[in-house]
Amino acid sequence: xxxxxxHATAIAVSxxxxxxxxxxxxxxxxxxxxxxxxxxxxxxSRTSRIPLNAFALTPGIxxxxxxxxxxxxxxxxxxxxxxxxxxxxxxxxxHTPLLYGVRAELFANASRLYFDPSAQNDQLDAEGxxxxxxxxxxxxxxxxxxxxxxxxxxxxxNVSSGGxxxxxxxxxxxxxxxxFFFTKLASPDTIEGPFACTxxxxxxxxxxxxxxxxxxxxxTSTGCRHQSRLIDLEGSVGWxxxxxxxxxxxGQRFGNSFDVTPESRQWASGQAAFWISNQIAAVAGGGxxxxxxxxxxxxxxxxxxxxxxxxxxxxxGIVPVESPASLVQAFELRxxxxxxxxITARIGGVESVEIMGDFSDWAVLPLIRRGRDQWELLVxxxxxxxxxxxxxxxxxxxxxxxxxxxxxxxxxxxGVLVIKP
Amino acid sequence: MTTHFARVAVAALLAVxxxxxxxxxxxxxxxxxxxxxxxxxxxxxxxxxLAGVPxxxxxxxxxxxxxxRADGRKIVLEVRRVLRDLREARSAVxxxxxxxxxxxxxxxxxxxxRAELARLASSRQDKQLTVPLVVLVDLISRGVPxxxxxxxxxxxxxxxxADDDFLGLWxxxxxxxxxxxxxxxxxxxxxxxxxxRAPVASPRPE
Numbered sequence: 001x002x003x004x005x006x007h008a009t010a011i012a013v014s015x016x017x018x019x020x021x022x023x024x025x026x027x028x029x030x031x032x033x034x035x036x037x038x039x040x041x042x043x044x045s046r047t048s049r050i051p052l053n054a055f056a057l058t059p060g061i062x063x064x065x066x067x068x069x070x071x072x073x074x075x076x077x078x079x080x081x082x083x084x085x086x087x088x089x090x091x092x093x094x095h096t097p098l099l100y101g102v103r104a105e106l107f108a109n110a111s112r113l114y115f116d117p118s119a120q121n122d123q124l125d126a127e128g129x130x131x132x133x134x135x136x137x138x139x140x141x142x143x144x145x146x147x148x149x150x151x152x153x154x155x156x157x158n159v160s161s162g163g164x165x166x167x168x169x170x171x172x173x174x175x176x177x178x179x180f181f182f183t184k185l186a187s188p189d190t191i192e193g194p195f196a197c198t199x200x201x202x203x204x205x206x207x208x209x210x211x212x213x214x215x216x217x218x219x220t221s222t223g224c225r226h227q228s229r230l231i232d233l234e235g236s237v238g239w240x241x242x243x244x245x246x247x248x249x250x251g252q253r254f255g256n257s258f259d260v261t262p263e264s265r266q267w268a269s270g271q272a273a274f275w276i277s278n279q280i281a282a283v284a285g286g287g288x289x290x291x292x293x294x295x296x297x298x299x300x301x302x303x304x305x306x307x308x309x310x311x312x313x314x315x316x317g318i319v320p321v322e323s324p325a326s327l328v329q330a331f332e333l334r335x336x337x338x339x340x341x342x343i344t345a346r347i348g349g350v351e352s353v354e355i356m357g358d359f360s361d362w363a364v365l366p367l368i369r370r371g372r373d374q375w376e377l378l379v380x381x382x383x384x385x386x387x388x389x390x391x392x393x394x395x396x397x398x399x400x401x402x403x404x405x406x407x408x409x410x411x412x413x414x415g416v417l418v419i420k421p
Numbered sequence: 422m423t424t425h426f427a428r429v430a431v432a433a434l435l436a437v438x439x440x441x442x443x444x445x446x447x448x449x450x451x452x453x454x455x456x457x458x459x460x461x462x463x464x465x466x467x468x469x470x471l472a473g474v475p476x477x478x479x480x481x482x483x484x485x486x487x488x489x490r491a492d493g494r495k496i497v498l499e500v501r502r503v504l505r506d507l508r509e510a511r512s513a514v515x516x517x518x519x520x521x522x523x524x525x526x527x528x529x530x531x532x533x534x535r536a537e538l539a540r541l542a543s544s545r546q547d548k549q550l551t552v553p554l555v556v557l558v559d560l561i562s563r564g565v566p567x568x569x570x571x572x573x574x575x576x577x578x579x580x581x582x583a584d585d586d587f588l589g590l591w592x593x594x595x596x597x598x599x600x601x602x603x604x605x606x607x608x609x610x611x612x613x614x615x616x617x618r619a620p621v622a623s624p625r626p627e
Binding site for chain 2: 100101133356362363397406416418420
C-alpha cells in the first residue's frame with residue numbers, strides 16, 4: 001500500500017545562466033527566441049536518490065506570431081555518469097482575433113515532471129478557453145482533457161476551469177477554479193474506508209454508489225474503479241516595482257478524503273526576484289505544493305535560493321527588426337520635482353529605449369535600464385502640451401502607448417503629453 | 422615644469438576659442454539644417470513673426486524632421502503647412518495660447534472646420550481648449566467619424582466637461598476600440614458616462 005502521506009522536500013540552490021541567443025521581432029510581428037539555462041542544483045528527496053550537485057542543462061526555443069505560439073523546453077540532468085531527462089515541455093498556444101473583447105484560445109501541451117527517479121510523470125493535455133478581455137482585466141472559461149502516460153491507474157482527466165484577473169497599478173491579481181474529474185483504478189487492498197471493495201466481483205457487476213454519494217465504485221477482477229473529482233481554488237498576487245518582483249500564490253483543494261490527502265488541502269508559496277544590476281538577479285522562493293494525483297506525484301515542500309545571470313544579445317541583420325509599440329507593456333510619466341518628469345517604461349527583451357520630443361528640441365535621449373524590463377529617465381518638462389516619440393533598439397520612432405496621438409507629417413505619429421501645472 | 426605650463430596655456434586658449442562656437446550650437450539648433458533648408462525655414466519664421474503666430478511650433482517641426490531624417494524639401498513643406506494651419510487656427514479661435522493654437526491647427530488638419538473651431542472657442546472663452554482638441558484629433562485618427570467626434574466633443578465642452586473628463590473619455594474609448602467596439606459607438610457610449618457640469622441657468626421671470 002503506497003504511503004499517501006509521503007513528503008518530498010526539495011531544496012535547490014542554483015546558478016543559472018540565461019541567454020537569449022536569438023530574439024528578433026520580424027515585420028509580421030513574429031518572434032523567435034532561444035534560451036539556455038545551466039545550473040548546479042542540489043536536492044534532497046524522499047528517496048535521496050538524486051546526488052548533491054547534480055548539474056542541469058535546459059535549452060529552450062519559442063516561436064510566436066500574432067495568432068500562434070509554439071515553445072519547447074527540456075532539462076537534462078547529469079547525475080553521476082547518467083544523463084536523465086528532467087522537467088520538459090512542448091506547448092502550443094493559438095487564439096482567434098479579439099472580437100468585441102472576446103477571443104477563443106486553444107492550449108496543447110506535452111510535459112514531463114520530474115521530482116526524483118521514483119516520482120516522475122509524462123502527460124498530454126489540451127484545453128479550449130473563451131476569454132473576455134479588457135484593458136485592466138478579464139475572465140475566462142475553459143474545458144479540456146489530460147492524459148497521463150505513466151500512471152496506468154488513472155484514465156483520461158476531464159479538466160474544467162474558470163478564472164478572473166485584474167491589474168491594479170503594479171499589482172496583478174488572479175483567481176481561478178479548476179475541476180479535475182477522472183477515473184482511478186486501484187487494487188482492492190489499496191482502497192480503504194467507504195470505498196473498500198472485493199476482488200470477487202467481475203467487470204459486469206453493476207455500479208454501486210458509495211454511501212456518501214461522492215463517487216461511484218465498480219469492482220473488477222483486477223481492482224476497483226473510483227470516479228474522483230477534485231476542485232482547486234487558487235489565487236495569486238504579483239507585484240512589480242522597479243527592481244523587485246514578488247509573486248505569492250495560495251490555494252484550497254476540495255474533494256473527499258479518498259482523493260485529497262490532508263497535506264494537499266491547502267498550499268501556499270512565494271517567490272521574489274531582486275535585480276542587483278541589469279543582468280544579475282537574486283531569486284528566492286519557497287512554500288508548499290499540493291499533490292498531483294492524476295500524475296501520481298506527491299505533495300512537497302520546497303525552498304530555493306539562486307542567482308540568475310541574464311544576457312539578451314539581439315543579432316542584427318538575421319531577421320528584419322522592427323519595434324512595435326506593442327512591445328511596451330507600460331509607459332508612465334510622474335512629476336519628479338519642479339518642471340521635471342520621471343518617464344518610466346516597461347519593455348522586456350530589448351537592448352535600448354530612447355525618446356525625443358519638443359522638450360529636448362528633438363534630441364535623442366536614451367532611457368536608463370533598471371532591472372530586467374524597467375527603463376527610466378528624468379526629463380525637464382514644463383507644464384503644457386508636449387510631443388514625444390519613442391524608439392526601441394534603434395527601430396522606428398513610434399508614439400508611446402497610453403497617450404493621445406497625432407500625425408507628425410513625416411509618415412508617422414507623435415504622442416501628445418498633457419503636463420498639468 | 423615649463424612644458425606643463427605650456428600645455429595648460431594651450432588648453433585654456435582652446436577652451437576660450439571653442440567655447441563661443443559650442444554655445445552657438447546650443448543656441449542654434451537649426452544650425453544642423455542644410456543651408457538652403459535653413460534659409461527657407463528662416464523665411465517662414467519671419468513670416469510667422471509678422472503674422473503674430475508663435476514661431477516655436479515651426480522650429481520644433483523643423484527639428485523633428487531633422488531628427489527623423491526627413492528630406493530637406495519635406496521639412497520645408499511641413500513647416501510651411503504648420504504656419505498655414507496656425508494662421509488659420511488663430512483666425513478661427515482668436516488670440517489663444519501657443520498650446521491651444523497648436524491643438525487647433527492639428528484639428529484643422531484632421532478635417533475640423535474653422536466654423537466648428539470658432540463655435541468651440543466662443544462657448545467657454547475662459548477655459549483652455551487644448552485638451553478637448555487633442556482628444557478630438559486622436560479620436561478622429563482612431564476611426565471615430567468626424568461629425569460624431571466633433572459634435573460629441575463640442576456638446577461635452579459646452580456642458581462644462583473638464584480636462585480630466587476628456588482624458589478619461591479618451592482612455593475609455595481607446596480601450597473599447599482595442600476590445601473590438603465600433604469607434605463611433607464607443608465614443609457615444611463613453612460620452613454618456615460624463616455628467617453635465619454646466620451651471621443651470623435660472624429661469625427668466627416673465
